Amino acid sequence: MRRVACTRSFAAEPSRLIPSPKVICRTRVRHIGDMSPPGRTLCRTRDFRATRPKLEICPRRSEQHRDRNAEVVSVLERLRRGSIAMKTRQTNQYDGCLEQWKVNLALARIRAFRVPRDEWPDALQRLVLAMLRFRFDPQRGAKESTALCRLINNRLTSMLRSWHRERDRLARHHAEAEHGGHLVYEDNVALxxxxxxxxxxxxxxxxxxxxxxxxxxxxxxxxxxxxxxxxxxxxxxxxxxxxxxxxxxxxxxxxx
CATH class of the missing domain: 1.10.10.10 (Winged helix-like DNA-binding domain superfamily/Winged helix DNA-binding domain)
Structure with missing residues (x-):
């Protein structure tokens, strides 16, 4: 097997050690042990950056993405406005009964506990009642907001457990009805x-x-x-x- 040695000639520019990719370099291959003159040029390097194909963007697909992004932004804006309007309605209902920052704290904890939206009025009403009965004692060393936050967390945990039990009970009733059972509702439950x-x-x-x-x-x-x-x-x-x-x-x- 014959070994080959590759050399690059920089005689034209001796001060330039690293040629640019755009410079075309000729590589001459000489067989070791062969006393013949240098062989002919076998290959030539090319500038791949210049010959790389450019990506073409389909105008129709670009318009579709632009329209889809506009629809998403519109939906998010409507959701944000609806959330702000719902929060304003909830807080204005208890104006005069309780301080505004307490109502805002209750709403923030309701969102943090991921309470369903249809249960927000009921949950907020229960929390307002609990905060009205609460008497803050500054001698305990905690802030009023900290004490109220703990109270709200405990009440929300109890409410979520109660809702889950009610949901499980209704699921059992539906399962009994599907299997041919008879549902019996007490009068006080319906009332x-x-x-x-x-x-x-x-x-x-x-x-x-x-x-x-x-x-x-x-x-x-x-x-x-x-x-x-x-x-x-x-x-x-x-x-x-x-x-x-x-x-x-x-x-x-x-x-x-």
């Missing part, structure tokens, strides 16, 4: 769902009063907690009673 739906349609202050009534508090206790006068709370209770009677919830009204 509870009707009351919950009716309470969700009330204004914020009336929902708070209803929640206190369901806990068993008296009108005077509710007035003291809300900082309202006794006649004001009594008038709210009367309005709620008449509204429940109008939609057929007489059993719940008699129980109150």
């Amino acid at each position: 509870r769902f009707d009351v919950r739906l009716a309470v969700a349609q009330l204004p914020a202050l009336e929902r708070i009063v209803c929640a206190y009534l369901m806990r068993g508090d008296s009108v005077r206790q509710i007035a003291a907690r809300l900082g309202k006068s006794w006649p004001t709370v009594q008038r709210i209770v009367g309005h709620v009673r008449r509204r429940f009677e109008a939609i057929g919830l007489n059993a719940w009204v008699r129980g109150r």
